[in-house]
Amino acid sequence: MAYSLKNYRYRYRNANRRMSARTVTEVRAEDHYMLWLRFDDGVEGRVYLGDLMGTEAYGARVDEFDFFKVQVDPVSQNVTWEGGVHIDPDVLYRNIASQVAP
Numbered sequence: 001m002a003y004s005l006k007n008y009r010y011r012y013r014n015a016n017r018r019m020s021a022r023t024v025t026e027v028r029a030e031d032h033y034m035l036w037l038r039f040d041d042g043v044e045g046r047v048y049l050g051d052l053m054g055t056e057a058y059g060a061r062v063d064e065f066d067f068f069k070v071q072v073d074p075v076s077q078n079v080t081w082e083g084g085v086h087i088d089p090d091v092l093y094r095n096i097a098s099q100v101a102p
Contacts, residue, residue, distance in 0.1 A: 022093040023077050029068040035079070037092055045096035053085075 026038040033050035053062040062081050071080055078086040 022089045024072045024079060024089045024092070027070055027072055027079055029070045031064075033064065033067055035070065035092075037079075037089075037096065039089070039093055039096075043093065043096060045099055047092055047095050049087075052087075 023040040024037055025040050026036075026044075028036045030036055030046070033048060033053050035047050035049055036044070037047065038044040049067075053067055062083065062085055066081060066083075069082060072078070072089075073080045073086065076086070077089055079089060079092065080086040
């Protein structure tokens with residue numbers, strides 16, 4: 001029984017702290033829903049998010065003024081905006097890396 005409780009506590013403690021494979025070190029919002037990002041391994045680039053932010057796809061519409069309030073959540077490492085909109089950094093990394101790849 002002690003063994004199962006130990007594993008339960010470990011799983012519970014780490015369930016809320018998903019570690020991303022990539023960490024965003026810098027993020028900057030630009031005009032027309034463009035997001036510039038730099039990752040911990042030096043990869044950097046731009047991602048167009050107008051198709052997502054201009055709609056209610058994430059449960060909240062982010063207008064262009066609020067888009068500039070982008071930040072990185074220090075716990076989850078997600079790129080976030082007010083209203084609960086967040087994007088996983090791994091998805092953004094794959095998008096940028098596919099643009100850089102030959």
